[in-house]
Amino acid sequence: MSLRIPDRLGGRAAIAGIGATEFSKDSGRSELALAAEAVRAALADAGLRPGEVDGLVTFTMDTSPEITLAQAVGIGELSFFSRVHYGGGAACAVVQQAALAVATGTAEVVVCYRAFNERSGRRFGAGAQRHQPSAEGVALGWVLPFGLLTPASWVAMTARRYLHVHGLRPEVFGRVAVSCRRYAATNPAAYFYGRPLTLAEHAASRWIAEPLRLLDCCQETDGGLALVVTSLERARDLRHSPAVIRAAAQGAGHAQEMMTGFYRADIASLPELGVVGRQLWRSTGLGPSDVQVAILYDHFTPFVLMQLEELGFCGPGEGAEFVAEDVLPLNTHGGQLGEAYLHGMNGIAEAVRQLRGTAVNQVAGAANVLVTAGTGVPTSGLLLGADG
Amino acid sequence: MSSDLDRRLRAYQGRPAACGTGKDPVNAPMIRHWCEAIGDRNPAWAGKEPLAPPAMLQVWTMAGLSGGPPVDPPGGPSGSPPPSALPELTALLAESGCTAVVATDCEQEYLRPLRPGEVITFESVIESVSPRKKTRLGHGHFITTVMEIRADGIPAGRHRFRVLRYAPGAPPEKPAGPRPERPRPVVNRDNAGFWDGVAERRLLIQRCTACGRLRFPWLPGCAACGSPHWTTVESAGTGTVHSYVVMHHPPFPAFDPPYAVGLIELAEGVRMISNVVGVEPGRITVGMPVRLEFLSAGEGQLLPVFRAVEPGRRMLPPMTVPITRTLIVAGALASRDFQDVHHDPEAARAKGAPDIFMNILTTNGLVGRYIGENFGPRAVIEKMAIRLGVPNYPGDTLTLTGTVAEDGDPREVTVTGVNALGRHVSAAVVLREAGR
Numbered sequence: 001m002s003l004r005i006p007d008r009l010g011g012r013a014a015i016a017g018i019g020a021t022e023f024s025k026d027s028g029r030s031e032l033a034l035a036a037e038a039v040r041a042a043l044a045d046a047g048l049r050p051g052e053v054d055g056l057v058t059f060t061m062d063t064s065p066e067i068t069l070a071q072a073v074g075i076g077e078l079s080f081f082s083r084v085h086y087g088g089g090a091a092c093a094v095v096q097q098a099a100l101a102v103a104t105g106t107a108e109v110v111v112c113y114r115a116f117n118e119r120s121g122r123r124f125g126a127g128a129q130r131h132q133p134s135a136e137g138v139a140l141g142w143v144l145p146f147g148l149l150t151p152a153s154w155v156a157m158t159a160r161r162y163l164h165v166h167g168l169r170p171e172v173f174g175r176v177a178v179s180c181r182r183y184a185a186t187n188p189a190a191y192f193y194g195r196p197l198t199l200a201e202h203a204a205s206r207w208i209a210e211p212l213r214l215l216d217c218c219q220e221t222d223g224g225l226a227l228v229v230t231s232l233e234r235a236r237d238l239r240h241s242p243a244v245i246r247a248a249a250q251g252a253g254h255a256q257e258m259m260t261g262f263y264r265a266d267i268a269s270l271p272e273l274g275v276v277g278r279q280l281w282r283s284t285g286l287g288p289s290d291v292q293v294a295i296l297y298d299h300f301t302p303f304v305l306m307q308l309e310e311l312g313f314c315g316p317g318e319g320a321e322f323v324a325e326d327v328l329p330l331n332t333h334g335g336q337l338g339e340a341y342l343h344g345m346n347g348i349a350e351a352v353r354q355l356r357g358t359a360v361n362q363v364a365g366a367a368n369v370l371v372t373a374g375t376g377v378p379t380s381g382l383l384l385g386a387d388g
Numbered sequence: 389m390s391s392d393l394d395r396r397l398r399a400y401q402g403r404p405a406a407c408g409t410g411k412d413p414v415n416a417p418m419i420r421h422w423c424e425a426i427g428d429r430n431p432a433w434a435g436k437e438p439l440a441p442p443a444m445l446q447v448w449t450m451a452g453l454s455g456g457p458p459v460d461p462p463g464g465p466s467g468s469p470p471p472s473a474l475p476e477l478t479a480l481l482a483e484s485g486c487t488a489v490v491a492t493d494c495e496q497e498y499l500r501p502l503r504p505g506e507v508i509t510f511e512s513v514i515e516s517v518s519p520r521k522k523t524r525l526g527h528g529h530f531i532t533t534v535m536e537i538r539a540d541g542i543p544a545g546r547h548r549f550r551v552l553r554y555a556p557g558a559p560p561e562k563p564a565g566p567r568p569e570r571p572r573p574v575v576n577r578d579n580a581g582f583w584d585g586v587a588e589r590r591l592l593i594q595r596c597t598a599c600g601r602l603r604f605p606w607l608p609g610c611a612a613c614g615s616p617h618w619t620t621v622e623s624a625g626t627g628t629v630h631s632y633v634v635m636h637h638p639p640f641p642a643f644d645p646p647y648a649v650g651l652i653e654l655a656e657g658v659r660m661i662s663n664v665v666g667v668e669p670g671r672i673t674v675g676m677p678v679r680l681e682f683l684s685a686g687e688g689q690l691l692p693v694f695r696a697v698e699p700g701r702r703m704l705p706p707m708t709v710p711i712t713r714t715l716i717v718a719g720a721l722a723s724r725d726f727q728d729v730h731h732d733p734e735a736a737r738a739k740g741a742p743d744i745f746m747n748i749l750t751t752n753g754l755v756g757r758y759i760g761e762n763f764g765p766r767a768v769i770e771k772m773a774i775r776l777g778v779p780n781y782p783g784d785t786l787t788l789t790g791t792v793a794e795d796g797d798p799r800e801v802t803v804t805g806v807n808a809l810g811r812h813v814s815a816a817v818v819l820r821e822a823g824r
Binding site for chain 2: 125126127129130131132133135138139140141143144145146147148149150153156157158160161164206207208209211254255262263267
């Protein structure tokens with residue numbers, strides 16, 4: 001994919017297998033064990049043996065190295081291994097990396113994985129008060145002495161500006177929470193299975209980093225998730241109908257920062273996702289009206305609204321109204337607010353299920369599903385389609 | 389049991405507290421000593437016909453080192469003064485464990501300036517005794533007295549004074565001393581220049597010498613033109629709140645939630661994250677004007693923070709006062725306050741403080757000095773009310789800042805003094821700018 005010319009990746013690779021552990025608040029096993037379990041499940045789902053895997057991709061934040069995971073799962077020689085940086089912004093990019101490897105013949109079967117004990121181990125929401133004096137540490141370090149120490153607080157700064165620019169109140173963020181929890185309530189794999197939410201309950205939840213309330217923040221989860229990527233031709237011979245990778249893109253904006261993008265001209269938007277969206281639409285010739293399901297990374301509710309606006313589903317400031325109208329099935333697994341926080345990887349698995357026709361909240365005729373990764377950071381996106 | 393005590397305490401309300409004549413008339417030597425201790429160089433308090441600084445009002449009524457009852461008014465109009473109920477009240481509170489005392493509030497009204505030679509007489513009553521309260525120092529009772537002060541028999545001022553008599557925690561509930569430090573800035577060769585500037589109380593912005601673009605955060609190259617060459621410009625320190633967050637959860641030891649973090653857009657056009665101070669978090673608005681000041685955040689660490697200015701008010705420049713042992717001791721003695729906690733470290737430690745600390749009369753004097761430095765010798769203070777927060781210990785630095793209403797005569801001024809422990813004093817002052 002390129003910013004200026006259409007790429008030739010679309011239609012050459014597909015997601016052929018998905019696998020996950022249970023989603024919990026205390027897994028009781030190591031992050032490596034979770035990763036291995038998810039990878040075995042994904043390979044079984046695809047109908048492939050570990051020995052057939054020659055590529056592995058994960059997040060730079062993952063604690064299970066590709067070489068160690070390979071040993072634990074019984075994968076032998078590897079011809080491709082890669083990692084993507086920037087936290088949850090990597091989610092769709094790991095699939096892009098795998099697709100690129102498959103399309104160029106660098107590898108035949110690539111597994112993407114992410115596993116952590118994010119709830120029982122190191123919680124991102126607990127905040128970090130210290131960083132190394134690297135360029136990355138310095139970039140985050142500008143905000144630490146003033147007490148802006150958590151992901152919620154970084155997003156809240158953008159969210160406040162968004163509300164101000166559009167003359168909205170923090171209660172509008174509740175639309176996203178209510179929508180996600182409605183789907184989670186009917187998803188047995190979701191942490192919030194059987195527990196829908198009302199706008200009033202959202203508005204009554206306590207402040208975390210005003211204007212963000214508790215129910216504007218996704219949950220924290222222990223678990224693992226893996227995806228098997230191979231060529232479309234090979235995928236057609238495997239157990240499930242392929243989820244075709246029609247387009248995959250990464251994006252970073254002007255003056256991009258890692259969660260602290262406060263210095264760019266307009267902070268009430270997500271230009272990094274604009275970069276991704278422009279590539280996805282141009283590469284496929286599709287637009288918002290061609291998408292039947294959208295899985296938008298929901299670490300914090302305001303960024304779902306801003307993603308809808310950035311991708312052209314609605315105009316600036318109209319995101320909450322758009323969600324309320326309920327015209328686009330959104331985060332049909334319950335999202336990270338409702339199902340689990342797996343750094344966006346569980347959203348990709350949901351997109352695959354929608355295309356296979358096996359989702360618990362199945363959308364009839366789902367042929368094109370848009371998936372995004374974490375925003376507010378350098379991000380990524382996928383347009384997945386049904387085969388044929 | 390406690391309610392029985394409360395009932396007995398309430399009975400002291402309205403009873404006499406002190407009545408008498410100042411041990412010395414208003415006099416130039418005491419004025420000079422006091423001005424030297426406080427560092428007050430207001431010319432109105434010097435020269436051949438000095439006036440007494442209004443903040444000295446209480447000084448003329450102090451008993452001094454010998455203590456004892458105030459001098460009876462010699463042939464005063466009321467004959468022999470009524471006996472004070474304070475010793476009895478103090479003894480009753482001491483019985484209940486409240487053996488320590490600390491002043492918390494001082495509200496003064498000045499009806500006219502005092503001049504050398506005038507004889508001070510005063511009468512005070514116990515205005516209120518609070519039920520038992522839980523405070524940072526321990527359980528205790530607030531006692532408020534109101535004193536009418538005359539000079540040569542003519543009303544000159546009113547002095548409302550509140551002390552906390554408390555049971556010192558043994559051991560104290562929280563160890564005294566500075567709160568845990570904030571996270572330090574992350575500094576490397578690329579941004580050291582910024583923090584070096586902050587250490588000199590200068591907020592430096594990088595400026596590309598090739599294209600002239602200002603930039604923040606600091607980077608070794610220009611995002612607009614790519615040039616590695618740059619210089620710095622010093623920010624004028626004014627800006628507006630571009631966005632803000634009020635932090636509630638999770639708690640961090642160095643911060644007291646809810647606290648406000650702002651994205652400040654400087655007048656020069658760049659933005660930075662900082663704290664918005666001087667306004668309740670709930671009253672911050674996007675677009676609110678702010679002004680730079682520097683906060684001492686632990687050993688050798690200054691931080692640039694921004695004080696919000698509410699509509700209709702303007703900022704006063706800050707005044708920084710190093711809290712030396714000399715200032716604390718000289719201020720206490722010049723105000724005739726010989727309480728041992730203000731000059732004797734051993735005695736202070738025995739009462740649960742880590743060291744000696746500044747007395748309220750010195751703080752009052754520093755607020756008065758700040759007003760004088762901002763409004764000049766012609767300004768006349770009509771009222772000054774201060775409330776103390778955390779103590780001033782030796783080695784700290786007190787920074788006084790203030791805002792003043794744009795309009796009105798008399799004008800209303802608010803002053804805040806912060807040190808490394810937090811807010812030391814909040815003051816509300818009413819003055820006439822050209823009253824002399």
